[in-house]
Amino acid sequence: MTSAHGADPLSRGQVEAFLEMLAAERGAAARTLSAYQSDLDDFSAHAASRSETLAEGSAETVQTYLRAMTAGGLAPRTAARRLSCLRQFYRFAAREGWRKDDPTARAARPKLPVTLPRVLSEDEVMRLLDARAVGDAEAGRRALVARAALELLYTAGLRISELLGLPRDAAYARGPMLLVRGKGGRERLVPLSEGAREAMRALRASDADIASPFLFPGRDPKRPLTRQAFDRILHDCAVRAGLDPARVSPHVLRHSFASHLLGRGADLRALQMLLGHADIATTQVYTHVMTERLRQLMEAHHPLAGGTPH
Missing domain, CATH: 1.10.150 (DNA polymerase; domain 1)
Structure with a gap:
């Protein structure tokens, strides 16, 4: 139009x-x-x-x-x-006082199909965390970038934009929490694992001579690493971990973080806070993930799941 x-x-x-x-x-x-x-x-x-x-x-x-x-x-x-x-x-x-009514007030929101987030198993995530990016003269540093990024994406549930926007001083965060600036500039605190802390400090020490305000600097140190550049590193890690790279993305790791926590008994409200969701309805999609997993488990292992008595 x-x-x-x-x-x-x-x-x-x-x-x-x-x-x-x-x-x-x-x-x-x-x-x-x-x-x-x-x-x-x-x-x-x-x-x-x-x-x-x-x-x-x-x-x-x-x-x-x-x-x-x-x-x-x-x-x-x-x-x-x-x-x-x-x-x-x-x-x-x-x-702003331009009009007194809202013509959308009674408009029904189109019904959306429930699309379950794609996740990796806990074993697959561990294999990914153990992998190292290789392939060029900076393989050593790429491994440090990969380790720090993967630790943060999975153990803190960060969005890729939140990860790449982290300041360099985040490596020296005091206490068990990390301050993250999310969508719309909203800030939240997320738990910082010891593994993530160590990986961040190792990367920061490696980049001591790089004058950048970012923990993950790009080719231009004044700018953060681009998503495209990180995607290439993540692709390398997936290949080395024996995983299909098409199944691995920053958001898949965030989904995996959420579903694994929920599967181990995390409270939905706490999960909402950790993910930085403004509406708990957004977080509730992970309950569908658990329901689907239980259904698959039932079909795979229950003696009567196939409809034929044993």
Whole structure:
């Protein structure tokens, strides 16, 4: 759909203010802002087809938009994201006094299929932690980077953005906790294992001559290691551990951290705090992982699971 913003200066100014708020107050990344801009453009075009602007969008127009997305075969997850964007925009509009109502208030969120997080077994994680990255003249340092990163991703459940953004002084964190800056600039404390602490300090000592503010510096020391560069290191580790690299990613390690803790009796609320989830509903997906594992265990080992008496 084409953008309706060019003919709607009021809406265009409101969208700019909304995106500025997301960047300033929530620390939204450029990619996130671009996605929100695109979503608002798409709804603006739909509203224009009903002789409304984005600023004037009615509850009925929101409903016809949702129906149009469903009829067009749009994935439920994409439709849910667009509705979330609209909700945030109109709540911001109400906060700013641009309008008194929220046209998305009664809009039902599209039902999403439950997608279970991919995880590694505890044995597979141990094999990965024991692996070392090799392949170039910096193999020794790459091994230090790999060890520190994998220890933190798995024992602290960090997101890759949180990991790569760690300051160099994190290596000298005092006490058993590490301060992490997460989504939207929100801070949380996570337990720091002795293995992770030792790996961080070994990496920091190796990089003593590198003037960088980051624990994981990139080629340009003023910037952190890129995700692409870390993905190559992780790929090497997976290969050496005898694992399919397609099954191994930073988020898989975070999921493994969560599901393994839950499987060993961790409280769901505590897990929510450790992961930095704003809503416990996000954390509850891991209960589905445990349910699925129990079902598979039942089918594999129960004498009557196949339906034939023994």
